[in-house]
Amino acid sequence: MKKIFNFSPGPATLPYEVLKQAQNELINWNNLNFSVMEISHRSNEFIDLLQNIKQDLRELINIPTQYDILFCQGGARTQFAAIPMNLLFYNEIADYANIGYWSLQAIKEAKKYCVPNIINPVKKKNGIFYIKKIENWILNKNSKYIHICPNETIEGIAINKEPILQNKIIIADLSSSILAKEINVKNYGLIYASAQKNIGTAGLTLIIIKKDLIFNNHKKRQEIPSVLDYKIISKYNSMFNTPPTFSLYLSGLVLKWLKKIGGIKYISKINKKKSTLLYNAIDSSNFYINKIKPCNRSITNVTFYLKDKKKEDLFIQKAQENGLYYLKGHKIIGGIRASIYNAMPIEGIKTLVNFMNDFEKNYV
Ligand SMILES: Cc1ncc(COP(=O)(O)O)c(C=O)c1O
Known part of the structure; x- marks a missing residue:
């Protein structure tokens, strides 16, 4: 096989060792004589796999016990809708920073479910783009959270300093930066990321959410589809509907690889x-x-x-x-x-x- 380097933005290159292991285990996973794709998500083997993934994520990202780990389908884009649907009523305000293409997509979707207060922190001086410091953004005093995408995959612009805001819940789309550098989960109310860049393969979305936001602060909108309702996802251990089993399996291998190196x-x-x-x-x-x-x-x-x-x-x-x-x-x-x-x-x-x-x- 010719040696190539794949700079794709996502789905992106995967560790060779992980692909090799998946290849070896494809028709005989866990000595069961069949593949991980052919086993029930209710089986003990699969539930163990899921538990292991959560444990590895907790260790890798240092996720405190006050946070729940949820897995969803539908990519990060689905969360653009699910977040305001779960956390806000239609007339409530949330701050949304417009940092680049993905921030804007989140704003467009949020407009259907709440009142986004749009902040434009990207400035240009002498042809060079920069982001105003988060401490200097003018937030709406009635907003329930602030949404940021600290790493804009398309423009390659980023907030590299860990964002810290007093008295405001930070929600972050970390689709293209999760697991790439250390973060302090306690600075966020909710973190989400599609898997197909740094976690594993497409079909899976990771959500790390403060339990308060699921249980205390939860707005019960009648129209939330059950599969997007954080309370239901949490209650059913992310298996209210059949999860993307292969994507979870592959992500599990990537996390083990990351721990090992x-x-x-x-x-x-x-x-x-x-x-x-x-x-x-x-x-x-x-x-x-x-x-x-x-x-x-x-x-x-x-x-x-x-x-x-x-x-x-x-x-x-x-x-x-x-x-x-x-x-x-x-x-x-x-x-x-x-x-x-x-x-x-x-x-x-x-x-x-x-x-x-x-x-x-x-x-x-
Ligand atoms: C930062 C960011 N957010 C959201 C998305 C959309 O993810 P998905 O296609 O999984 O919905 C992407 C996709 O590249 C992304 O880079």
């Missing part, structure tokens, strides 16, 4: 190293440009442009010929994007940087 403390250092290598390569050239202030650059989605935009298609084509896949930026902003989640080895970044240097020499 040293957990989040270790991977966050590697991720910092990876993104620094790439940003240094961009900043030290006259050929490539990144338009985000260094303190707001994403460590997982590195975006950049070629100063001569006409050469970008050729860059992407030549990169692929050299085994560097899916570097095309999202169509709404163009340019180049390298998504470098936990499973992307540092070797992949070095290969990309060497390619960028060679391309510059050949096509300057």
